Amino acid sequence: MTDKITVEHLYKIFGPDPEEALALIREGLDKDEIFARTGNTVGVRDASFTVKEGEIFVIMGLSGSGKSTMVRMFNRLIEPSSGSITVDGRDITKLDEAGLRDLRRTTISMVFQSFALLPHIKVIDNVAFGLELAGMGREERRERALAALEQVGLAANAESYPDELSGGMQQRVGLARALAADPPILLMDEAFSALDPLIRSEMQDELIRLQEEKKRTIIFISHDLDEAMRIGDRIAIMQGGVVVQVGSPDEILKNPANEYVRSFFRGVDISKVLTAADIATKTQVTIIDKPEQGPRAALRLLGDFDREYGFVIGRGRRFAGVVSLASLEQARRDDAPLDAALMPETATVLPTAPLHELMGVVATSPHPVPVVDEQGRYRGVVSRTSLLQALDNLPAESAPVEADAVAPVAAAGE
């Protein structure tokens, strides 16, 4: 993916004398000291990162950490004190008035926490507002506004006034207004924070759906970790104006940069964040299913590794089923092929299933539950132990026996 927005050494100082504050920053003073010494507030401090085309980039941080300041510098509602912001290869901090208006009308639009709709005009005219400012004719802009309203499922309310709609609907209008000019970049400053939890997750789904229809680059501010994990492709964490970590949710979760970041994730419900694929182990005995193969080799393999169950894999790592010592023994006595030893009705789980959905299956299954993707490929197993360890937030360790359990695959394959 190409870089859409590149931020380099970006600073924002609010207050009477930004130069003085910048000098103190170079001396290494922190936000509070600088405020005490000069009365200047450090909004953003030496931020450098890139946002890739088509991703949802979430900015998180405590109140006052500079999230809104950061995102408002992207469309220069707030003027940066120093540094550069490059959008599609163009440094937007150098744009003049007209260039800036053009950028705001065509390239970057914004959704606000407080909706910020115009109360005196109808929903459709609100949605068409940006197009109107750009000088588009009434018929054409209404047509496009209606199309944008359709995208968010509000076409029926086009002729209402904003205050006749619920909060969730108003924010859909806000979203439609931002989509109307079809900009490649959307800035969303806590866009869903004012909505109640149910509507909020509905809106998140809506955003993901829109993103599937057409990839936009979305910068999404949130102070809700669940939201960030749910919709974010990558997350940037801000602390006192500094971007302390940028990475995918998993990376940050597994490898927090500092105590501040860790404390953010402390309250996380791991069972909703981690998926079966994250904790699946491949340390079980796997048996390659070949047509001429009988149950004997498999029996010996299980015996060697002191295991009760084996996982049978066909061509292309296709999962075939589970065999147990007992079923293999039965097949040997009947002189039947390996297939006959497969246990009936084996439960499997998808790699994308979150942990909390696994508990029931794992608890009732006599053996570790195989993880099988949509294409039917074997991706490992989730055992009771690994699930409990993950839920307990312990690092998953593998037992010594399982350490070289891949070997039997080769052995069985011979």
Add this chain to the structure above:
Amino acid sequence: MQTLSFNPLYPFETLEIPFDDWVEVVFDWVANARPVFQAIRQPIDWVLEGITDLLLFLPPGLMIVLLALVAWQVVGGRLALGTALSLFFVGLIGAYEQSMVTLALVLTAVFFCTAIGVPLGILAARSDRFETGLRPVLDTMQTTPAFVYLVPIVVLFGIGNVPGVIVTIIFAVAPLIRLTNLGIRQVPKDVIEAANAFGASGRQLLFKVQLPLATKTIMAGVNQSLMLALSMVVIASMISVGGLGQMVLRGIGRLDMGLAVIGGVGIVVLAIVLDRMTQALASSERERGGRRFVERGPIGLVRGLTAGRSASAAAAATQRGG
């Protein structure tokens, strides 16, 4: 004759500033700029003449009907009826012509108040420094008793209806400036931010966001200006402005209760009618059931009728055809 020596207990027996002399000197000097003041008179004169001619041109019977129709259009049927009856009553007690003169004076004053006050209010809302500078001027205009500036106005502009309108403007414009400023400053920050974020230019921000959202407050300012202008009518008549104020003033002068009360009733009737109308103008279309201006009242009725007639004509035509 003995010269007084300075006594700190009675300082003013020896010390005195000839402030009144200074003021006169200043005014003598200012009076040299007469052409400037004559130029200021001109537009006011034109507008006032125009409105007065308009109001006195139609015979009273027709004019009352017309004003009632305007009330119907702007507000509704009930005010139309009230307007017609009360103006008829004013006519019966012999004050019709004077009330038309006063109405013209007041409308002229409010016209200029709006033309001056709204732009000044916009400037004040845009610049904190301008607002800080303007505020004491407005305070002075609102608190200085009208009698005080009556004299300089007469010196500069003479007497008669036009200086009367100028006095009225000075007295009535302040609240409109204040309320315009307030209305624009009260537009929610986030809405302004949103408009900027979608690429609004300064003009677009003003005309598409700030003024529409401040309309209610600005119209409240217009309403205040109107009421203040009406309350100036009697004082203005002291510099020989005609109309209802003149009736009241003469009534007081001659201790003629009847005449004074007739003038007073006329003023009150005008006040009520104008107050209702400007208040109605302040409320949005939406608050009045969503029907557009041209779809309501007499205009709506006429439009409906003509549309209906052409529709039925068309229907008749097709019937004949078929």
